[in-house]
Amino acid sequence: MITIARVLLIDDGESSVSVLQNVIESAGHAVLRTDSIDETARRLGAGGADIVVLPSALVQSLDRLVATQCGSAPATFIVVADEPSLILARTALRAGATEVIDRAAGESALLVAIERAAREGQLTRELAMLRARIGDAAQRSLIGRSAATTCLREVVGRAAASRAPVLVVGEVGTGKSVVARLVHDLSARATRPLLTMRCAGVDAAALERELFGCAASEGGRGARAGLLEEARGGTIVLDDAPALPSALRVSLARASASRSARRAGASDSYPTDFRLVLTARVTSGESDCFAVEDLLARFNALLIEVPPLRERRSDIPQLVQHFRQRLAGEQGLELSPLAPDAMLPLLGGEWTGNVRELEHWVERSALAARLEQGSGASALRDVDLGTSEVTLEQLERAYILHVLALESGHQSRAAVRLGIDRRTLYRKLKQYRGKGAPVS
16 A cells, blocks of 8 residues: 655756656655755745655765754655765765665666655654654653653554454552553544443353343243444453453453454344453562463553552652542532641651552541541541541541542442452441431
């Protein structure tokens, strides 16, 4: 497939530029001509060319032309020589040319060089566009300027541009779900559904029905579509993927590769179109190597490792500011600036719960400030604000009810935000009701 490019020919008054123009235009490229280095530099400065073809007599001006370019996708320079030599080639390549073509090699050699440069230029532009999208979306989702976070953004961008399955690994609270969503949002599937399912704690039969759907019973009832059908060109995120039984891994990998699947209990297959993103939890930098390696090999997946907070401590101030701004916006609060010395203990913390733990710290500190100020918010209504001392139990209860209110009473989401399992949250809410606390 021919890639169309804007080719700029420099006419030095001696070479047969008209012949070259006819040859290049016959291949479908757009050709512009200039008759001076100054005009060429002006056009390049305005981004007016993808490829520049110049005679070897003007190689001494190549440094200047390269320097005048701007933008993230600079032009490619091809030198056409009547008498090519090793010295000329070295000079041209060091100055910024990508190829030196012998005019005697004929038209085909020049056209091949132009097509190769056009394809490479297109890839460079696509990469620049992708980086621009990452610079916008990923900066909002992956907060921080550390080397680890910058590298993570690059890896996410490459994964998003690919069609291959992805495996996201990281410790608890590092933001694996954020990365999984970002892979979808930056991909060509961004406008299609994003479906998420947790694999841990679900038996194999239920997982199969949820993923593949199930056929109708003999009475014609019970038929249902699975996530593979519902995805419809979108992305399926499977949290805690190591919990997938081996047989299901095989079936899912086959469905992903063959783009077809069968409902449980059915004999006929249906077409599928989905991108698979798996997440796996590791502990303190150590992973279940067998499970991770099996998933990588089974699904031929790309690996994204989300760094723990201790490896990106320089991001903590920016993360704290981000969480405080978001909290203020959600609750209409006016949070007083955080004292610089208050940041020092945060920078030295262990943060075994990673970014999620830091977010909870910001929420608790804001809540404590409201308690000290005697706030009458409904989330704190069961705390005796008339006293000057608040017990740890009262603070915990107020915080849990506060988060529950933020999640509109949805206990599963509140449990995730609190960093506890749903059973623990249910037990605490039952205790609060037993003590007469108004729990919705």
